[in-house]
Amino acid sequence: MFSARERYSDVKESKGQVEQHSHLKYPHRLNFYDIPPVEDITIEEFETCAIDRLRVLAEIESSFARNRPYDELKTITLAQCQKHLPLHSSSAHTMDLDSERRRDHIGHFVLRLAFCRSEELRRRFVKAESALFRTRYDSDDHTERGEFLNSRDFGWIKVQDDERDLYREELAAAAPITKEANADGGNYYKVKWTRVPDLVEKRRVFLKGGYAYVPSREQFSIVFQEFQMTLNKALEMTAKALPRLDEDTRIVPILNNLSQGFLAGVSSEWSTASAAEGGGITADMVEDLARRHFPACMRNLQETLRRDRHLKHFGRWQYGLFLKVLGLPIEEAIAFWRKSFSNIQEDKFNKEYKYNIRHLYGLEGKRANYPAKSCTQILTADQPGSSDSHGCPYRHFSPDNLQTALLSMYSSQGLTAADLPEIMSTVKAGHYHVACTRVFEITHATRGVKKGEGVGDGESVTHPNQYAARSRELERGKATAVKVEADGDVVMG
Ligand code: SF4
Structure with a gap:
């Protein structure tokens, strides 16, 4: 290698x-x-x-x-x-x-x-x-x-007893001798002071002749x-x-x-879903699920679809795969898109769109089982233009639009204007999925999710399906874990 x-x-x-x-x-x-x-x-x-x-x-x-x-x-x-x-x-x-x-x-x-x-x-x-x-x-x-x-040479010199006795007062003044220090053997190690700038800055070591006398309980600083x-x-x-x-x-x-x-983050491997439990979701359930459980990227796509009765190619691809992994079977997917594209004639729908939907499900084209897109893919690939609606709102919306969108999407679930400064500062620092995680926590606080818990065990959002599935799991009050495989299959854990 x-x-x-x-x-x-x-x-x-x-x-x-x-x-x-x-x-x-x-x-x-x-x-x-x-x-x-x-x-x-x-x-x-x-x-x-x-x-x-x-x-x-x-x-x-x-x-x-x-x-x-x-x-x-x-x-x-x-x-x-x-x-x-x-x-x-x-x-x-x-x-x-x-x-x-x-x-x-x-x-x-x-x-x-x-x-x-x-x-x-x-x-x-x-x-x-x-x-x-x-x-x-x-x-x-x-x-x-x-x-x-x-096993390694860290280049420290163990301070001998006579030297330690000589500087006893100075050593104690820099780092008081505690029970813990005595349990450690009360040893000191000399290193060039430049090797422990953090301890020097905090005045936690005695300095003499260019050396810092590091107590064994602070030895980690040298190692670090x-x-x-x-x-x-x-x-x-x-x-x-x-x-x-x-x-x-x-x-x-x-x-x-x-x-x-x-x-x-790395595309989430773990998720929760009802798909594997109850045989999936139906076309009629999507709108309500979007309101209660979808992350901002997918809510935005659902709202655009309802408003324009149409989604452009990358939007259909992003949303269609998400719904597939959420548990929308192919027949229901066709019914869902047919109903949503209500301005499109039957003939045109069958010729131009039905094929695309079947393609998403691996039934046309190269018949691949396409996985749903992870946050990393949504954030980095196929950058949306001004008339597109795919992508991640935390990254691709202007700050003003994002704040307006978040309040409109999530105020019924407890998000208020007072939450926005914290979310926006995370967005500004480029940590989009962390902002999304914080929104998840706020909007699921009534289900017992606390700040810092993320989507479980402190984990951040790394996949829209992980977000939606965890949200549904919390609503059901269950902890049935299923794995979203690399190929998009959902497997009960
Ligand atoms: S961070 Fe991920 S799940 Fe959240 S809105 Fe962006 S792409 Fe969607």
Whole structure:
């Protein structure tokens, strides 16, 4: 996957973990990713390992966008890791630890390739990866964490007892000696002060002769800074090496898709739906469902359809696939579009539109089972022109139009003008799906959804079908999960 020269220099420079233990190829749960994977990796693995990791990183990004405190971010991140990127401690003998850690390793390196290509992507990747590393570090077993720290050279010098006694007062003044510190052994480590700028800024270390004396309970600062610095350097090196990959027609499209993943999270894999339960929905139900359960993109399409009795091609495609995955069978879909296009003559409808609807359901053309579009696809592909109605209102409406539309769509579900500044500031920062998630929370507050809970477990909206299905689930008061497969099929969980 990487050139021999890169591999050699990485191995030489690192105190990497791969060759240090005999029974496990990956002896530690924590990883500084010093050495790239040097084995054959299938394209499928290449993609799935990266997508699983990206799901976790995208949720971390959303947590930053929502200003979640660290404890909340940690809980959500660990829950996401449990789902998509489990990494058990070395004492979990029943698990295939090497396989889990290998997936973690591969995913990290694929995302390096995807996110090294601009300064902005690098910055966001380092921030999200560092948060992931920190949550894992904080939740790691104490002994295993110690073993990991001993496996690398962090360049710190342990302060000897006589030196510690000499500066006892100064050390205590900078970082009061607490019970917790004593339990830690009361050790201090010296590093160049430039390596712990956060502790220096907060005056939490004693400085002497260019060194910061870091108490063991603040040791993480050194590790964290080192992780960030190493990753930053590695990304810059990868960016220089990347042009060599540009001709690879298998990998480059995957990398391009992955780097879009931060814009609206990764397409939701989990959703809830009535389709699989009650045999789907009927044409007559759509309008009422739209009012109660649809996200802004689909409500906008439904309202445009009702007003104009027509939708243009991309609007039909976006809405038609959404309704299909929601559970509208083909006969009902034809009935729905026929009724909605009430200005169109029967002949014209049959010739021009019926074929398109059957195409959406894989019954015409190349007979593919097209999936519904995810938020990322709606936000980034087929940009709408001024007379189009597809797309995402949070991204594609002007601020004034968006505010008016949101109040008109959702004021009956509890959204008020007082909610708009928070939503608009998220939109302004480019976190469109986070704004949509906040609207979901506000409009489902009467169903018990609290701020920060998102569509469940703190997850953000990443797919319009996920939004609608979760909304319907809340109304029914059930928690039946179903999976929306990549091909758009809905499967009961
Ligand atoms: S964020 Fe996604 S679900 Fe929400 S309106 Fe935009 S495209 Fe639709």
